[in-house]
Amino acid sequence: MFKEIKRNFGFGCMRLPMKDGEVDTAEVNRMVDAFIAAGFNYFDTAHGYIDGKSEKAVRKCLTERYDRSQYILANKLSDWFFKSEEEVRPLFEQQLEICGVEYFDFYLFHALNRNSYEKHKSCKSFETVNKLHREGKIKHIAMSFHDTADILDKILTEQPQIEAVQLQINYLDYDDPGVQSKKCYDVAVKHGRKVIVMEPVKGGALVNLPPAAIAEFEALGDAAPVSYALRYAASFPEVFMVLSGMGSMEMMESNIKTMHPFVPLNEKELETTDRVREIIRQYKQISCTKCRYCAEVCPKNVPISDLFATYNEYALAHATKKETVGKLAEFEVKATDCIECGACEGICPQNIEIREKLKMLGKM
Numbered sequence: 224m225f226k227e228i229k230r231n232f233g234f235g236c237m238r239l240p241m242k243d244g245e246v247d248t249a250e251v252n253r254m255v256d257a258f259i260a261a262g263f264n265y266f267d268t269a270h271g272y273i274d275g276k277s278e279k280a281v282r283k284c285l286t287e288r289y290d291r292s293q294y295i296l297a298n299k300l301s302d303w304f305f306k307s308e309e310e311v312r313p314l315f316e317q318q319l320e321i322c323g324v325e326y327f328d329f330y331l332f333h334a335l336n337r338n339s340y341e342k343h344k345s346c347k348s349f350e351t352v353n354k355l356h357r358e359g360k361i362k363h364i365a366m367s368f369h370d371t372a373d374i375l376d377k378i379l380t381e382q383p384q385i386e387a388v389q390l391q392i393n394y395l396d397y398d399d400p401g402v403q404s405k406k407c408y409d410v411a412v413k414h415g416r417k418v419i420v421m422e423p424v425k426g427g428a429l430v431n432l433p434p435a436a437i438a439e440f441e442a443l444g445d446a447a448p449v450s451y452a453l454r455y456a457a458s459f460p461e462v463f464m465v466l467s468g469m470g471s472m473e474m475m476e477s478n479i480k481t482m483h484p485f486v487p488l489n490e491k492e493l494e495t496t497d498r499v500r501e502i503i504r505q506y507k508q509i510s511c512t513k514c515r516y517c518a519e520v521c522p523k524n525v526p527i528s529d530l531f532a533t534y535n536e537y538a539l540a541h542a543t544k545k546e547t548v549g550k551l552a553e554f555e556v557k558a559t560d561c562i563e564c565g566a567c568e569g570i571c572p573q574n575i576e577i578r579e580k581l582k583m584l585g586k587m
Contacts, residue, residue, distance in 0.1 A: 225363065225387075225417070227328070228295055231457055231464055232482040233265035234258050235421070237272045237514065238468035239280055246273065246280040254475045255284050259293060261479045267466050269299040269333060270318055271519050282323035296324060299333035299367065300352065302342050303520065303570060311351045319360070330361040331389060334516070334572055336370035340378055353384055365389060367421060369572035372406035379414040389419040391512075391572070392462070393429060394455045394496040395503055396422075401574060412461050419464040423456035424449055426512030428503075433539050436502045439495050450481040451488065455496055458487040508538045509580055510573050517567035517577065523560050527567060527577060530558055530584055548587050558584040 234255070240247040266285060268277045278298070285294060298318050305311050319325065330352060332343060343349060355361045366382075367389035368375055379385060388411045396402040411418050424430055429452040432440075440448050457465045465482070469475050488496070511531040518527065530551065537547040551558065558581040567577045 225463060228464065229262050229264045230483065231462070231485060232263050232453075232478065233267050233297075233419075233464050233466040234263070235466040235468035236266060236268040236277045236281055238470045239273060239277060240470050241273075246276050248280060248283055250472060251280055251284040252288070253472050254469065255288070257472070257475055257479065259289065261483050263479075263483070264293065265295045265297070265464055265466075267297040267329075268322070270301055270304055270314070271516070273515075274519070278318060278321040282321060286323040291324065295328040296322065297329035297331060297365075298322065298327045299331045300343075300348060301333040302339045302346075302348075305346065305348075308347045308351070311346060311348045312355070315351075315355060315360075326360045326362060328362045329365050329387070330355070330363070332366040332385075334570075335366050335368050335378060336572075337374045338569075340374070349382060349384075356384070363387065365419065367419075368407065369574075372403050372410045375407050375410045376414075379410065379416060385416065387417045387419055387463070389421050389466075391422045391425075392418070392420045392456050392459070393423050393425050393452055395425055395429060395500055397500075408459065408461070416461075417463045418459065418461050419466065420456040420459075420462055421466050422512050423465050423467060424452045425510075426514065428508065428510075428512070428535070431535075431539065431541075432499070433502060433506055436499045439499050439502070443492060443495055446481075447477060449477065451492060451496060453478060453481050454486065454488050455493075457482070457485055506538050506540075508535045510575060511535070512573060514572060516570045516572065520566040520570055522564060522566070523556060523562055525556050525558065525561050525581070526554055527581070530554065531575075531580065534580075534584055534587075544587065551584060551587065558582075561585075 240250045268281050270278060305314050352364055356364055363386050364384050365387040366385050390407050391402055392404045397404045408418060430449045432448055440451060453465060467478050469478060509531040511528055513528045515528050533547060533550050536542040537544060561581045563578050571577060
């Protein structure tokens with residue numbers, strides 16, 4: 224299955240390096256070259272990533288520079304970009320044009336949950352995608368998912384054409400009752416679907432660790448915390464791809480070193496991730512992964528993810544309250560500018576009570 228894929232590590236294009244508000248294409252070129260030279264070939268983007276700049280960067284840095292046989296390209300159908308059945312195919316064709324390709328190797332129904340699934344059904348997007356697949360414009364149909372295991376079971380039962388499921392799996396969320404990583408993984412396995420992992424380092428949260436957690440990993444050797452997170456996600460038998468949103472050449476080189484050659488976590492390392500999980504949970508962080516989907520729908524352009532990241536530095540004791548309040552005050556649009564419309568909460572894959580968290584930040 225998916226024999227065209229080389230190795231189990233993918234280049235996520237959601238957090239590309241930026242320079243003066245635009246994608247740093249020179250840096251991305253270097254990253255793409257290093258990735259392909261190391262024998263990897265899976266690239267993942269979406270229409271809304273980096274305010275639409277990700278797809279354009281994929282074209283400039285990948286598809287215009289490499290033969291089509293040298294890479295696997297995944298893209299997604301996001302329900303917030305269409306309102307009717309008539310808009311689905313034109314959106315898909317636009318994505319092909321922006322990316323500079325004639326077909327997508329993988330096309331995913333993006334961030335499915337119980338509500339978006341109903342919208343996809345009402346807009347007959349499953350039928351449209353199936354037709355595009357028959358036309359050869361999509362090689363493999365897949366989905367990414369953020370909801371409970373029972374909803375995933377329902378979708379996979381009703382949509383047998385879906386070949387793979389992209390799930391949020393990392394050692395922090397694995398047994399989290401809200402994310403339900405383990406339960407969702409088990410459902411995918413039950414249905415005979417292969418799994419793609421997103422957020423293996425939880426938006427950087429498993430890199431920026433509290434001192435006690437870092438000490439646990441240091442006791443194992445000199446490998447960086449990120450390496451244990453990536454290897455944890457890739458160690459599940461039915462996982463065929465782990466995505467990492469890399470924002471620099473340094474990250475790329477570190478991750479290539481970790482994943483080539485890939486070695487599953489041993490028992491001692493797994494026990495360490497269990498201890499680290501409990502250490503992290505002692506700190507009251509906001510579980511934001513910086514996907515920035517909220518930014519796409521916020522009418523006031525509140526930089527929600529950046530505000531939350533600033534607070535998490537304080538939660539991890541990496542900054543004092545005075546320093547944090549000062550940093551929050553520097554944002555042009557502040558937490559107090561939220562009008563509480565709730566659009567962000569409807570799209571947040573982490574189910575964060577964003578309005579309440581912004582109120583909390585506004586009172587610091």
